[in-house]
Amino acid sequence: MSPRDAILERLRTNRPAGDFPLPEVPTFAPLVGDDLVAEFAERLGKMGGRVERAGPASDPFATVRSRFDGARVIASAVPEFVGNRDLGAVRKPGDLADVDVAVVRARFGVAETGSVLFTESDLIVNSVAYLAQHLIVLLDPGDIVVNIQAAYKRPDFAQAAYAVLHTGPSATADIEGVLIHGAQGVRSLTVLLLQRKKQAA
Amino acid sequence: MSSDDLTPRQTEDVLHREVRAPSDESERGPGGDRLQHAEAASKPIRADAPREPQPRGAKIRGNRPIDQAEAAERFLAAPLHQKAHDERLWDVRRKRDVAAHGIPEWEELRELASQIKTHTLTHLDRYLEQFEAAAKANGVHVHWAEDGAAHNRIVLDILRKHGAKSLVKSKSMLTEECGFRHFMAAHDIDVIETDLGERIQQLDEEEPSHVVMPAVHKTRLDVADVFARTLGTDPDNDDAHYLAESQRETTRPLILKADAGLTGCNFAIAETGTVVTCTNEGNADLSGNVPPLQIHSIGIEKLIPRVEHLGVFIRLLSRSALGSPITQYTSHFRAPRPGTEMHMVLVDNGRSERLAMEEFWTSLKCIRCGACMNTCPVYRRSGGLSYGATYSGPIGLIIDPTFNKRKYSTLPFSSTMNGSCTNVCPVKINIHEQIFAWRKVLAEEHQIPLLKQGMMKAAGAVLSRPAAYRAAIQTADSALRVLPRFAVYNPANTWGKKREMPHAPRQSFHAWYRQNRMKKGGDA
Numbered sequence: 210m211s212p213r214d215a216i217l218e219r220l221r222t223n224r225p226a227g228d229f230p231l232p233e234v235p236t237f238a239p240l241v242g243d244d245l246v247a248e249f250a251e252r253l254g255k256m257g258g259r260v261e262r263a264g265p266a267s268d269p270f271a272t273v274r275s276r277f278d279g280a281r282v283i284a285s286a287v288p289e290f291v292g293n294r295d296l297g298a299v300r301k302p303g304d305l306a307d308v309d310v311a312v313v314r315a316r317f318g319v320a321e322t323g324s325v326l327f328t329e330s331d332l333i334v335n336s337v338a339y340l341a342q343h344l345i346v347l348l349d350p351g352d353i354v355v356n357i358q359a360a361y362k363r364p365d366f367a368q369a370a371y372a373v374l375h376t377g378p379s380a381t382a383d384i385e386g387v388l389i390h391g392a393q394g395v396r397s398l399t400v401l402l403l404q405r406k407k408q409a410a
Numbered sequence: 411m412s413s414d415d416l417t418p419r420q421t422e423d424v425l426h427r428e429v430r431a432p433s434d435e436s437e438r439g440p441g442g443d444r445l446q447h448a449e450a451a452s453k454p455i456r457a458d459a460p461r462e463p464q465p466r467g468a469k470i471r472g473n474r475p476i477d478q479a480e481a482a483e484r485f486l487a488a489p490l491h492q493k494a495h496d497e498r499l500w501d502v503r504r505k506r507d508v509a510a511h512g513i514p515e516w517e518e519l520r521e522l523a524s525q526i527k528t529h530t531l532t533h534l535d536r537y538l539e540q541f542e543a544a545a546k547a548n549g550v551h552v553h554w555a556e557d558g559a560a561h562n563r564i565v566l567d568i569l570r571k572h573g574a575k576s577l578v579k580s581k582s583m584l585t586e587e588c589g590f591r592h593f594m595a596a597h598d599i600d601v602i603e604t605d606l607g608e609r610i611q612q613l614d615e616e617e618p619s620h621v622v623m624p625a626v627h628k629t630r631l632d633v634a635d636v637f638a639r640t641l642g643t644d645p646d647n648d649d650a651h652y653l654a655e656s657q658r659e660t661t662r663p664l665i666l667k668a669d670a671g672l673t674g675c676n677f678a679i680a681e682t683g684t685v686v687t688c689t690n691e692g693n694a695d696l697s698g699n700v701p702p703l704q705i706h707s708i709g710i711e712k713l714i715p716r717v718e719h720l721g722v723f724i725r726l727l728s729r730s731a732l733g734s735p736i737t738q739y740t741s742h743f744r745a746p747r748p749g750t751e752m753h754m755v756l757v758d759n760g761r762s763e764r765l766a767m768e769e770f771w772t773s774l775k776c777i778r779c780g781a782c783m784n785t786c787p788v789y790r791r792s793g794g795l796s797y798g799a800t801y802s803g804p805i806g807l808i809i810d811p812t813f814n815k816r817k818y819s820t821l822p823f824s825s826t827m828n829g830s831c832t833n834v835c836p837v838k839i840n841i842h843e844q845i846f847a848w849r850k851v852l853a854e855e856h857q858i859p860l861l862k863q864g865m866m867k868a869a870g871a872v873l874s875r876p877a878a879y880r881a882a883i884q885t886a887d888s889a890l891r892v893l894p895r896f897a898v899y900n901p902a903n904t905w906g907k908k909r910e911m912p913h914a915p916r917q918s919f920h921a922w923y924r925q926n927r928m929k930k931g932g933d934a
């Protein structure tokens with residue numbers, strides 16, 4: 210018998226007696242107020258992230274300009290910002306190790322936790338969201354869902370090869386509980402509230 | 411950073427004043443407020459100089475029963491370590507309470523999580539088949555391993571086929587169970603742990619002591635020692651930021667040139683064939699997204715039916731583990747990146763057998779949050795390594811004997827039966843009742859020679875100090891917080907009755923033991 214069949218066989222033989230139905234999961238009332246943007250910002254702040262409103266139409270990135278100070282390599286996965294590293298031309302994921310700042314757009318945000326979701330198509334190269342030193346995340350204020358339960362009703366999880374919720378930057382407190390940002394991944398995560406451009410096509 | 415910031419907390423819930431740090435190095439938010447997410451302590455805790463050698467774990471002597479009490483004695487004999495450990499875990503436990511109380515439907519979520527897990531475990535054959543079919547349709551290579559050795563061989567095979575010599579991995583208790591690192595070392599594969607705590611433990615050639623915080627038993631001075639020895643850092647610099655940064659700088663090149671990456675799995679979704687990992691460092695994402703070959707090791711009990719069920723488990727996991735609403739990264743790996751291979755290894759290693767154990771099968775519901783460890787007075791005061799097993803603390807007491815009844819025969823006695831573990835468990839495992847049930851099983855099978863020796867002596871010590879004993883158990887909270895040593899090693903535990911919410915064992919162990927011993931003619 211193959212290991213597969215042996216395992217499945219044992220699971221059938223050893224199944225505990227009794228009826229164990231799958232419960233219906235009710236829809237829970239959101240624990241956040243109506244101002245989803247404010248709730249999102251407050252919670253992301255507690256998780257070590259920052260939120261900035263977009264600057265004027267002429268320069269929407271004005272409010273996060275300081276985040277680019279001293280950055281030499283900027284990789285942008287969004288049409289709103291032009292970087293100097295072409296993500297479309299990356300040969301292997303590790304080539305992004307020298308990126309100082311990456312600019313990406315979140316598919317949606319979650320007010321309950323301050324999380325943002327990316328899939329492989331948002332990141333173009335997945336590793337950029339971890340190898341970059343700092344992450345700037347564009348989020349349309351209209352793309353914030355109330356809670357984690359609502360997030361998991363979105364179709365993205367079943368469709369994407371890779372989907373990830375980021376809630377603040379990479380963090381560790383493995384040494385005496387001292388909180389440190391930038392354990393392995395990005396040292397900071399800043400969300401810029403910027404509406405999606407309506408797709409022309 | 412002025413110590414003034416700490417004033418409001420100064421008197422609040424401090425177990426050990428000696429380990430209160432005078433200053434605070436934790437990250438601050440934009441408004442200067444102190445951040446407490448991830449596994450951060452809510453207040454600075456610091457085991458200061460003088461340098462105290464780190465107490466090591468239980469002595470492993472082949473198949474001989476682990477002497478947890480002996481290792482615990484050594485941990486207790488290192489007061490700085492012991493107090494910092496106790497303080498830190500109690501702090502995490504309190505953060506957990508705050509997080510749980512913030513959600514009105516908390517109890518309902520626990521019940522749902524329990525039922526979803528129970529349902530899945532009793533239909534696991536079906537869900538595994540569904541998972542396999544979905545994963546294959548996603549272009550994933552699916553493997554099945556009956557035990558840890560098979561898991562290791564399968565992974566080695568995959569690596570050899572790709573000519574891979576180095577592998578970066580994120581934290582995975584399953585691979586600890588399989589002795590993965592040791593096996594790979596023997597086959598010339600370079601395995602690099604990427605979680606900071608796990609990396610500290612790897613460099614120190616020590617097992618992880620906690621499922622969520624692998625190096626929580628170490629002080630910064632210990633870490634400075636380990637890094638000075640292995641990474642060449644300045645031995646006199648014990649700044650946590652310096653140490654963490656040194657690890658980042660030395661690990662990153664290894665991640666970049668690794669031939670393969672491996673992650674564990676927190677949840678596996680049957681409907682979509684997805685592996686979900688929850689980390690704070692993003693190291694599972696580096697392991698999964700940087701190397702050209704990607705492997706995920708999955709314990710078969712990790713299955714849940716549908717994506718929507720994550721809406722229950724993700725809300726419970728990090729809140730229970732660390733008191734944080736979610737981990738920094740919740741990652742869903744479903745299909746390979748273009749041009750690369752993705753492998754998933756489904757591992758049994760005793761789980762299908764455990765399903766047949768009437769009193770113990772529900773331990774398979776465990777989502778490895780560590781809450782039962784953080785709340786356990788024995789664990790907090792003896793350290794995870796004193797258990798001499800992959801799993802420590804209350805969950806370890808009920809899982810370890812399923813791997814080796816003789817070797818772990820004494821572990822179910824390392825409990826005060828206060829039931830707090832059961833109360834905090836997000837999937838409602840009746841942990842303390844299972845601990846009690848194991849005592850019976852092990853006594854019946856004559857697996858506990860120590861009963862006749864040290865443990866009964868300890869019981870004698872308890873009985874000779876009735877006033878102190880009563881004082882210690884007046885309230886559950888005080889018993890949990892300031893448990894006297896004699897109560898820790900008291901096998902009688904008649905005081906576990908109805909002090910916290912869950913029901914106490916029907917019969918006290920002491921009464922049962924006397925009765926049982928009579929029956930067996932004093933042979934036990």
Ligand code: SF4
Nearest residue numbers: 776777779780782835
């Ligand atoms: S037994 Fe429960 S509390 Fe303990 S680690 Fe498992 S899920 Fe968490």
